[in-house]
Amino acid sequence: MRTPPHKTIERLSQYRRALLMVHDSDKTHIFSHEIAKIIHITPVQVRRDIMLIGYTGTLRKGYNVKELIDLIGDIIDSDTMIRVCVVGVGNLGRAIINYFSGKRTKLSIVAVFDSNADKVGKKYSGIPCHDIAELDEVIRQEDIKVGIITVPADQAQITADRLVKAGINGILNYAPKSVLVPRDVHLEEYDMITSLEKVAFYVKSD
Amino acid sequence: MRTPPHKTIERLSQYRRALLMVHDSDKTHIFSHEIAKIIHITPVQVRRDIMLIGYTGTLRKGYNVKELIDLIGDIIDSDTMIRVCVVGVGNLGRAIINYFSGKRTKLSIVAVFDSNADKVGKKYSGIPCHDIAELDEVIRQEDIKVGIITVPADQAQITADRLVKAGINGILNYAPKSVLVPRDVHLEEYDMITSLEKVAFYVKSD
DNA sequence: AGTCTTTTGTTAATTATTTAACAATTAAAG
DNA sequence: CTTTAATTGTTAAATAATTAACAAAAGACT
Numbered sequence: 026m027r028t029p030p031h032k033t034i035e036r037l038s039q040y041r042r043a044l045l046m047v048h049d050s051d052k053t054h055i056f057s058h059e060i061a062k063i064i065h066i067t068p069v070q071v072r073r074d075i076m077l078i079g080y081t082g083t084l085r086k087g088y089n090v091k092e093l094i095d096l097i098g099d100i101i102d103s104d105t106m107i108r109v110c111v112v113g114v115g116n117l118g119r120a121i122i123n124y125f126s127g128k129r130t131k132l133s134i135v136a137v138f139d140s141n142a143d144k145v146g147k148k149y150s151g152i153p154c155h156d157i158a159e160l161d162e163v164i165r166q167e168d169i170k171v172g173i174i175t176v177p178a179d180q181a182q183i184t185a186d187r188l189v190k191a192g193i194n195g196i197l198n199y200a201p202k203s204v205l206v207p208r209d210v211h212l213e214e215y216d217m218i219t220s221l222e223k224v225a226f227y228v229k230s231d
Numbered sequence: 232m233r234t235p236p237h238k239t240i241e242r243l244s245q246y247r248r249a250l251l252m253v254h255d256s257d258k259t260h261i262f263s264h265e266i267a268k269i270i271h272i273t274p275v276q277v278r279r280d281i282m283l284i285g286y287t288g289t290l291r292k293g294y295n296v297k298e299l300i301d302l303i304g305d306i307i308d309s310d311t312m313i314r315v316c317v318v319g320v321g322n323l324g325r326a327i328i329n330y331f332s333g334k335r336t337k338l339s340i341v342a343v344f345d346s347n348a349d350k351v352g353k354k355y356s357g358i359p360c361h362d363i364a365e366l367d368e369v370i371r372q373e374d375i376k377v378g379i380i381t382v383p384a385d386q387a388q389i390t391a392d393r394l395v396k397a398g399i400n401g402i403l404n405y406a407p408k409s410v411l412v413p414r415d416v417h418l419e420e421y422d423m424i425t426s427l428e429k430v431a432f433y434v435k436s437d
Numbered sequence: 438a439g440t441c442t443t444t445t446g447t448t449a450a451t452t453a454t455t456t457a458a459c460a461a462t463t464a465a466a467g
Numbered sequence: 468c469t470t471t472a473a474t475t476g477t478t479a480a481a482t483a484a485t486t487a488a489c490a491a492a493a494g495a496c497t
Contacts, residue, residue, distance in 0.1 A: 028436065030483070030484070031483090032483085032484065032485095033484095034429060034432055035425060035429060038422075038424065038425040038428040038429065039409075039422070039425060042407070042408075042422065042424065042425075043409070046408070056443095056444070056445095057444080057445075058444090062411075063409050064409060065409065065418070065420075066485095067485080067486070068444090069485080069486060069487075070484095070485070070486080072444090072445065072446065072447090073446090073447085073484095073485085073486090075445095075446090076445090076446060076447070081445080081446075082444085082445060082446090083444095083445085083493090084443085084444055084445055084446095084491085084492050084493050084494085085442095085443060085444055085445080085492080085493050085494055085495095086444085086445095086493085086494090087444075087445085088445095101428055101431075101432050102428075102431075103431060103434075103435040104435075107431045107434065107435065109427070115326065116322045116323070116325040116326035116329060117322070117323065117326035117330075119322040120321065120322035120323035120326055121423060123322060124323075124407065124423065124424075125423075125424065125427070128424060129424065129428070131431070132427060132428070132431055170434055171427070171430055171431060171434060173427070194434045194437060195430040195431065195433065195434035196430070197426055197427055197430050201248070201330065202248075202252070203245075203249070203269050203270060203271065205268070209437070211430055211433040211434050211437075212271070213426050213429060213430045214271075215421070215426060216244075216245070216248065217327060217330065217331075217421075218244070218248065218330075218331070218334060218335065219241060219244040219245060219248075220403055220419050220421060221315070221331070221338060221377070221379070221403055222244040222307055222335070222338070223240060223241060223244065223419060224377055224401040224402070224403050224417055224419045225307075225308075225309060225313045225337075225338055225377060225401065226240055226307050227401065227417040228309075228313065228376055228377060228400045228401035228417050229309040229310075229313065230234065231400060231415070231417075236453070236454070237453090238453085238454065238455095239454095262473095262474075262475095263474080263475075264474090272455095273455080273456075274474090275455080275456060275457075276454095276455070276456080278474090278475065278476065278477090279455085279456090279476090279477085281475095281476090282475090282476060282477070287475080287476075288474085288475060288476090289463090289474095289475085290461085290462050290463050290464085290473085290474055290475050290476095291462080291463050291464050291465090291472095291473060291474055291475080292463090292464090292474085293474080293475085294475095438497100439496100439497090440495100440496085440497085441494105441495080441496080441497100442493100442494090442495080442496095443492100443493085443494085443495095444491100444492090444493085444494100445490105445491085445492080445493100446489105446490095446491090446492105447488100447489090447490090448487105448488090448489090448490105449486105449487085449488080449489105450485105450486085450487070450488090451484100451485080451486070451487080452483100452484080452485070452486085453482100453483080453484070453485085454481100454482080454483070454484085455480105455481080455482070455483085456479105456480080456481070456482080457478105457479085457480070457481080458477100458478090458479080458480090459476105459477090459478090459479105460475105460476095460477090460478105461474100461475085461476085461477105462473100462474085462475085462476105463472105463473085463474085463475100464471105464472090464473085464474100465470100465471085465472080465473095466469100466470085466471075466472090467468100467469085467470080467471090
């Protein structure tokens, strides 16, 4: 199968989130229009995405929830566990640590870092906090492949540099400042202010 | 001018963030390829976006930073202040409150809500925390138009319902569960796990 | 058994977004 | 003063993503 378009990858993750929820109820099957409603997209889009990953549902019964969850896992999850660290144990860092813990079987936050001596040595949601000075060492020892940056803006670039130097392959940057990384490191950035400004824009132009 | 495409709106916000930073230094002008590098896009895209909003730079000198900042403001900002509230004063809520305070001239977080009695009555970054029971009343009194949801997943929908009922026009939902709102309420949702799964996906397929 | 309705799967059409191409122009260099 | 290099603005082309259209099948209803 050709690897699906970027947008489809994104939606697969959303589909799974939704499916995991309905799976907790007693529903075994779900229609494309039901998934669509949850994600706020059209049923056609759902069917098209599902077609792209080579799954077929049952006419007039819809898609088997468990099967679809598993297939999405086969596509977007790694075979092996991907080990992740969070740099910066401020409010946002803690929110992420908390939120993720145990949520996915193939992703695991195994270390967090901070420069604040009061935080070093403590555990956050069971994950040990190291001094940022040990970043390189811990990342190698723990075989960490992805780093999440939640430090203040003025430390974003230096943090990214350190992560790259330590051999990380992917970075998710939440600091309100873009960072530069080599082309072989996958970078994802998110700025909350952009989202809020977008909402504000579309609200005002009503 | 026709309103710019969605993606352009998003990038305008990013351009401004970048421009505000270079404006703090002594640079008065900036080239399209300089902006492009910061945002990780191509110079052509930058020029095209700037063309769409009707601004013109100077050949071989680039764009006037201050003028461009102002023009982007004219387009994406509201004429009047847009008043915003945050529902849920957990780690994520506090991260947002902290991060936003005073960052933009036309957006202001004026109230936060929580159900925890220990938090009600306190101030967070100078913003008073109200009991969630007073949500409707405060939103009307304070003329709040946008709500940010940072409550746990199981309270996301009921929070959205309350916000809608109180007359809000836009919602930014950070709870890890989609909510349903009437079509006239602009909804933006963001789930951190989708971003992390995307990074993991592109990391593994290297 | 036959008809109607619903729902999937898929191809084709449409729309949105990005990238390429390049003329025009300005500053710098020689 | 002439040439070269750099940079914008814009139209055209290419690519990506979404939506429409509809045949096929399966269950529901009579």
